[in-house]
Amino acid sequence: MYVVIVGGGKVGYYLAKDLLARGHEVTIIERDERKCQRIQDDLGSIVLEGECSTDLLEQAGASRADVFIAVTGEDEANLVLSQIAKRFFHIPRAIARVVNPKNRKVFNQLGIDLTVSATEIITSLIEQEMATQEILPLVALRRGTLQIVELHLPADSPALKKTVQQLALPEESILISIIRGDQIIVPRGDTAFRPNDTVLALTATARADALKKLFYP
């Protein structure tokens, strides 16, 4: 695969290093001279120095790239550059780094489906550890309209003593599996819930609240 990365900071650098090690072809575009030098010294001649522009992208051979990744520290730049990559260079996949999780929705609305937010990942890891009475989104699909979620059943969950069949799941929701200790249970109509069960479900984002009500008091 040929990958074009914009932003040669820590994220861009290690990303390139990793991708090279896996045998992919990589070009980094970075405006800072010292960062460019460091990349060149460590990873070889894979870096183009300068403010990312169409000229520079052309020089990088962006139109034959399979993946475009914008990982500068500036959300605005990542969004705009991803748009350019998609629209002008027809790169099939454009991934943008999002620093402010709030911008993720905006990116999706503006046509950048693939976003990576370290902030959001860390927050969700913390939430998972805290095991709050929340529905935890694990993966967002289809521009966030569909998601895979995790639910931890408390001792007073209204779902206890009920079977999957009796639960009356909201439309556009389905249970994927129930995790009980080390056991992974594929839910059937007669499967009953127990306290401390972890439930994985696929749901339309709009139905997530209805789903939550079935499991939390």
Place this chain on the structure above:
Amino acid sequence: MKIIVLGCGRVGAFLANSLTGHGHQVTVMDRDPKAFRLLGDDLIVEHSGEMAPQATGSGTPRATTVKQKIACVLGLGIDEDVLRQAGIEEADAFAAVTDSDYTNIMACLMAKKIFRVPRVIARISEPKREKIFHGLGLETICPTTLGAKTVFELLVKAR
């Protein structure tokens, strides 16, 4: 017309004042509370609530203050909530004139594609980027080329 001006630097402040002078209802947005001073001495700037963090890319909306004629909204121009607070849903026009091209473009894309503002204009300082942004369907103005052109014409005509 209801017009939102993003960026209260020299360009933004001058634009806001001119528009107000022509009887338009103007709201100015900036992430720096001190920026609103450029709107003029006779206009008193007040702020309530906490100040927006200076860190890039983060932060949530803060204060709205209605001054005598121009409304000022403190916060990031690419934050949906701040834009809403500035009344973008009812705005007839949106002009992004901060000194960051990317901020201007992202704010204008949001204004156009998400909030459907009828008239949207972005200020671009790097001429090379201008054609790209036309491609994204945005109307842009590049003071760099305009300034250079004017000086060029003056020089050539002066001979």
